[in-house]
Amino acid sequence: MTSDHQPGFSTLAIHAGAQPDPTTGARVTPIYQSTGFVFDDVEHAAALFGLQSFGNIYTRIGNPTQAVLEERVAALEGGTACLAVASGHAAQLIVFHTLMEPGDEFIAARQLYGGSVNQFTHSFKKFGWTAKFVDMDDISAFEKAVTPRTKAIFIESLANPGGRVSDIAAIAAVAKRAGVPLIVDNTMATPYLCRPIEHGANIVVHSLTKFMGGHGNSLGGAIVDAGNFDWSREGRYPALCEPRPDYSGMVLHETFGNFAFAIACRVLGLRDLGPCISPFNAFQILTGIETLPLRMQRHCDNALKVANYLSQHGEVEWVNYAGLPGDRHHGLAQTYLPKGAGAVFTFGVKGGYEAGVAVVSNVKLFSHLANIGDTRSLIIHPASTTHRQLSDAAKKSAGAGPEVIRLSVGIEDADDLIADLAQALAVAAKA
Structure with missing residues (x-):
C-alpha cells in the first residue's frame, strides 16, 4: 500500500492497534493477565504517575490488552482516543463524572435503554446531577431544555428498544449552539452502520457487550473522544480546564489537546471510581470485533x-x-x-x-x-x-x-x- 492509503473498515476491525507480540512473536494480541507492571527506574515511574510519559502502571488504569482494544475502537469510530471500561453503564458514569458538578443538568432523549433511564433518573441524583428528558424526534424540545446548568446532551444513534433513528446532525447543532458536548450511545448501530462523529457528535459511548463483542460472552464499555470540542470554552468544565492539584497543577486540556477528554476519563474517573475492564474480556471483545x-x-x-x-x-x-x-x-x-x-x-x-x-x-x-x-x-x-x-x-x-x-x-x-x-x-x- 502507498503511504497515503487509508485502510478500510474491515481491515481496521482486524488490524487497528495490534502488532505481533515483541517478545514471543504471537500474532494474536495476548491476554496480559497482570495487575501491575515493572518500571524501568524511579524516574520512569515518576514520569508515568505525573502524566509526563505514557505506559503501564496498574491494570485498574490501563493494560496492554485493553490498549489494543481502545486503539481499535477509536479507529473504527474516527475518534482521537478511547477508554475501555467494565460495561456500558460504567462508560456513562465515567463520562458524566468527568463533565458534571453537583447541581449540573444534562438533556437526554426519552427514548433510551431502560437501564440508562433508571441510571440517569435515580442513581445520578446521588451525585447531584439532573437529567431532563425530551422526545428524540422533537428537535425544538432539546433547544428549549437548555439552561445555564446544562453540561451535555445525550442520545442513542439507534434507540433501544424501539430501533428509532436519531437526527444526530440536527441535535448536534443544538448542542453546538448551547456550547455543550453531544454524547451519542452507538451501541445498537456500531461504527459499521453509523459513525456519529461524522455527524457532529463530540463523545461516543458503547456497551461493547453487545454487537461489538457480538457473542454474548464478555462485558465491556467504551468512551470515544472525538477531539472536536473546546473544553476550555467559558471555563465550564473544570476537570479539563482548571489546574489539577493531583497532577502538580497540570491543565489537562492545555496539555493533551484533542484527546484531553479521554485522558481525563482515565486519570480522574477510572482511576478513582475503578470500573476497569478485565484483560480477558478485552481479549474476547477484540476477537469479536474482527468479524x-x-x-x-x-x-x-x-x-x-x-x-x-x-x-x-x-x-x-x-x-x-x-x-x-x-x-x-x-x-x-x-x-x-x-x-x-x-x-x-x-x-x-x-x-x-x-x-x-x-x-x-x-x-x-x-x-x-x-x-x-x-x-x-x-x-x-x-x-x-x-x-x-x-x-x-x-x-x-x-x-x-x-x-x-x-x-x-x-x-x-x-x-x-x-x-x-x-x-x-x-x-x-x-x-
Missing part, C-alpha cells in the same frame, strides 16, 4: 426479512423497524444507517401484555434473555423485564408498552427465525 462487518451485515439482512414477515402477520398490530419503507424513521435511516437499520426492533402483538408474555414463553429458537447484539437471536418483553421499573406512562414513552416485544435478530438462517415466531404467535393467539 463485526460480516456479522452486522447479516444481522441487518435477517432483521429486514423478519420485520417484513411480521408486518404482514395477522396477530401483529405494528412493527417499528426503520428498515421498512413505510416506517416514520426510514428516511433518517437512509441518511445515518445506509448499510442497514440494525438488528434490534420492536413489534406490538394483539392481545397486549398477556399475548406478549405468551409469545416470549413459546419461542424455541429465540432465547428469552435481557441482552442484545448476540450471534443468537434474542427476544424479550420489555414491560415485564428491562423497563419493569418504569411507570406505565414512562414505559409507553420509552417504546416499551404492554404489547411490545423486542427482538435482537441474530445471524441464523432467517427462514428458521420466521418459522419460530410463526409458531409462537399461533400459540399466543389460541391462548
Whole structure:
C-alpha cells in the first residue's frame, strides 16, 4: 500500500492497534493477565504517575490488552482516543463524572435503554446531577431544555428498544449552539452502520457487550473522544480546564489537546471510581470485533426479512423497524444507517401484555434473555423485564408498552427465525 492509503473498515476491525507480540512473536494480541507492571527506574515511574510519559502502571488504569482494544475502537469510530471500561453503564458514569458538578443538568432523549433511564433518573441524583428528558424526534424540545446548568446532551444513534433513528446532525447543532458536548450511545448501530462523529457528535459511548463483542460472552464499555470540542470554552468544565492539584497543577486540556477528554476519563474517573475492564474480556471483545462487518451485515439482512414477515402477520398490530419503507424513521435511516437499520426492533402483538408474555414463553429458537447484539437471536418483553421499573406512562414513552416485544435478530438462517415466531404467535393467539 502507498503511504497515503487509508485502510478500510474491515481491515481496521482486524488490524487497528495490534502488532505481533515483541517478545514471543504471537500474532494474536495476548491476554496480559497482570495487575501491575515493572518500571524501568524511579524516574520512569515518576514520569508515568505525573502524566509526563505514557505506559503501564496498574491494570485498574490501563493494560496492554485493553490498549489494543481502545486503539481499535477509536479507529473504527474516527475518534482521537478511547477508554475501555467494565460495561456500558460504567462508560456513562465515567463520562458524566468527568463533565458534571453537583447541581449540573444534562438533556437526554426519552427514548433510551431502560437501564440508562433508571441510571440517569435515580442513581445520578446521588451525585447531584439532573437529567431532563425530551422526545428524540422533537428537535425544538432539546433547544428549549437548555439552561445555564446544562453540561451535555445525550442520545442513542439507534434507540433501544424501539430501533428509532436519531437526527444526530440536527441535535448536534443544538448542542453546538448551547456550547455543550453531544454524547451519542452507538451501541445498537456500531461504527459499521453509523459513525456519529461524522455527524457532529463530540463523545461516543458503547456497551461493547453487545454487537461489538457480538457473542454474548464478555462485558465491556467504551468512551470515544472525538477531539472536536473546546473544553476550555467559558471555563465550564473544570476537570479539563482548571489546574489539577493531583497532577502538580497540570491543565489537562492545555496539555493533551484533542484527546484531553479521554485522558481525563482515565486519570480522574477510572482511576478513582475503578470500573476497569478485565484483560480477558478485552481479549474476547477484540476477537469479536474482527468479524463485526460480516456479522452486522447479516444481522441487518435477517432483521429486514423478519420485520417484513411480521408486518404482514395477522396477530401483529405494528412493527417499528426503520428498515421498512413505510416506517416514520426510514428516511433518517437512509441518511445515518445506509448499510442497514440494525438488528434490534420492536413489534406490538394483539392481545397486549398477556399475548406478549405468551409469545416470549413459546419461542424455541429465540432465547428469552435481557441482552442484545448476540450471534443468537434474542427476544424479550420489555414491560415485564428491562423497563419493569418504569411507570406505565414512562414505559409507553420509552417504546416499551404492554404489547411490545423486542427482538435482537441474530445471524441464523432467517427462514428458521420466521418459522419460530410463526409458531409462537399461533400459540399466543389460541391462548
